[in-house]
Amino acid sequence: MLRIINQWTEAQAELRRICDRAHDEQIFNKEATVREVLQAVKRKGDEALLAYTQEFDQQSFTADQLRVTGSELDAAYRQVPDKLVAAIRLAKKQIEAFHRMRVPQSWVNFGDDNIVLGKRYTPVDRAGLYVPGGRASYPSTVLMNAVPAKVAEVPRVAMVTPPGPDGKVNPVVLVAAQEAGVDEIYRVGGAQAIAALAYGTETVPQVDVITGPGNIYVMLAKKQVYGTVGIDSLAGPSEVLVIADSQADPNHVAADLLAQAEHDPMAAAILITDDANLAEKVAKCVEEQLVDHPRRTLTEKAIAHYGMAIVVDSLEAAAALSNEFAPEHLELEIAEPWDLLPKIRHAGAIFLGYSTPEAVGDYLAGPNHTLPTSGAARYASPLCVETFLKHSSLIEYSPTALQKMAGAIDLMTAAEGLPSHGYSVKVRTEEPS
Numbered sequence: 001m002l003r004i005i006n007q008w009t010e011a012q013a014e015l016r017r018i019c020d021r022a023h024d025e026q027i028f029n030k031e032a033t034v035r036e037v038l039q040a041v042k043r044k045g046d047e048a049l050l051a052y053t054q055e056f057d058q059q060s061f062t063a064d065q066l067r068v069t070g071s072e073l074d075a076a077y078r079q080v081p082d083k084l085v086a087a088i089r090l091a092k093k094q095i096e097a098f099h100r101m102r103v104p105q106s107w108v109n110f111g112d113d114n115i116v117l118g119k120r121y122t123p124v125d126r127a128g129l130y131v132p133g134g135r136a137s138y139p140s141t142v143l144m145n146a147v148p149a150k151v152a153e154v155p156r157v158a159m160v161t162p163p164g165p166d167g168k169v170n171p172v173v174l175v176a177a178q179e180a181g182v183d184e185i186y187r188v189g190g191a192q193a194i195a196a197l198a199y200g201t202e203t204v205p206q207v208d209v210i211t212g213p214g215n216i217y218v219m220l221a222k223k224q225v226y227g228t229v230g231i232d233s234l235a236g237p238s239e240v241l242v243i244a245d246s247q248a249d250p251n252h253v254a255a256d257l258l259a260q261a262e263h264d265p266m267a268a269a270i271l272i273t274d275d276a277n278l279a280e281k282v283a284k285c286v287e288e289q290l291v292d293h294p295r296r297t298l299t300e301k302a303i304a305h306y307g308m309a310i311v312v313d314s315l316e317a318a319a320a321l322s323n324e325f326a327p328e329h330l331e332l333e334i335a336e337p338w339d340l341l342p343k344i345r346h347a348g349a350i351f352l353g354y355s356t357p358e359a360v361g362d363y364l365a366g367p368n369h370t371l372p373t374s375g376a377a378r379y380a381s382p383l384c385v386e387t388f389l390k391h392s393s394l395i396e397y398s399p400t401a402l403q404k405m406a407g408a409i410d411l412m413t414a415a416e417g418l419p420s421h422g423y424s425v426k427v428r429t430e431e432p433s
């Protein structure tokens, strides 16, 4: 049952609890498990990777079975209907078009005294993409990760994804990976896959940046390997926050809430509305849509623990509460969404208007669906081309320019007590005595 909250302080407390669900005390034992997995893979490589694949995914492989073979890749196209391949191609085209829109370009600026300053962008050498596969398979996530990596011109793109119950990788995932140009695929998931990409094993290459969403184990593992490698963001269990007014269709709102809840028992689905009547109707529609939902048990858990409807006095109040939560996805199912937009400060992706369900962004609108969760949208952004790029600063000084700046540098080096810094300028600008 979708709980309805009418009281502001209770709503704030509940939103805080949900936002913290990936950081609270109950997570400590998961963090310990993840730490152990990371250390074992770092020390023992493939041996540990295979042992954890057996333990957590019930698959017994040898090291040479980890990498998906060329014949499996070929076979995948025969298993996937042409219409679905066409849909994947459409999604890829739109995602690529969006990610190509504003790719950062290297630049230089020529200033006075022949000072040249600039930024030079280069891709990482190797990227590792995590594509979830525990409770659902995610060809869309393949595209959302691989396309920006390819636009960034990363030379080597490796992908990991958990094996299915038959030990195979879902053929649709394999088709999406080929369409997007992934170079190599390994059937391994969870924290052990993140460890393999971060530290490298005999079979899985060490990468420079790991991207992609996943469940709590994957998210905690990415958090722990950050520093050894770069990561996109903490993209964990999915979330949607819907702000809806009295004209929103309760059946649509309920469907959108369940569309996130069905991802994971830890997914969050929250409605904030200025219409108490709508809250009641949405709660009823949620019940109805759950009756013969194929993923009912999992989805009900998410709704019970991390679902709610909050009734507030105004849409401005709804925006204020939403900002405290900083949702991964925010839907503005209101008559004038662009009017409320200036009040929205933190959200991974914002869906405007009654006819923009989040699913359109999950699959093919173009913007990335790998987004910060658990409050990370306060400081982080969607996965993008920049995730796979870094820039170097460019600085060139002429003798004249160095001469002009020498005095200021000298004062600063003296203040910091670093004489060799000072000398490195003086030796170029002062006549030997």
Ligand SMILES: NC(=O)c1ccc[n+]([C@@H]2O[C@H](COP(=O)([O-])OP(=O)(O)OC[C@H]3O[C@@H](n4cnc5c(N)ncnc54)[C@H](O)[C@@H]3O)[C@@H](O)[C@H]2O)c1
Pocket (backbone or CB within 6 Å): 033, 056, 057, 131, 132, 133, 134, 135, 136, 138, 141, 162, 163, 188, 189, 190, 191, 213, 214, 215, 216, 217, 218, 235, 236, 237, 238, 263, 264, 267, 328, 369, 370, 371, 372, 373
């Ligand atoms: N934030 C985003 O952008 C975004 C996008 C898509 C999906 N998601 C989220 O990705 C997640 C996908 O989760 P999933 O579970 O389906 O797939 P997953 O691939 O993330 O996780 C499956 C792996 O978890 C590991 N695991 C499972 N139980 C474990 C345990 N008890 N101990 C240690 N390891 C264990 C297993 O190794 C398994 O391979 C969902 O939470 C979904 O909401 C988020």
Ligand SMILES: N[C@H](CO)Cc1c[nH]c[nH+]1
Pocket (backbone or CB within 6 Å): 138, 140, 141, 237, 238, 239, 260, 328, 362, 369, 370, 371
């Ligand atoms: N909603 C997910 C991001 O949290 C992305 C996704 C993929 N497939 C369906 N949905």
Ligand SMILES: [Zn+2]
Pocket (backbone or CB within 6 Å): 238, 259, 260, 263, 362
């Ligand atoms: Zn989704």
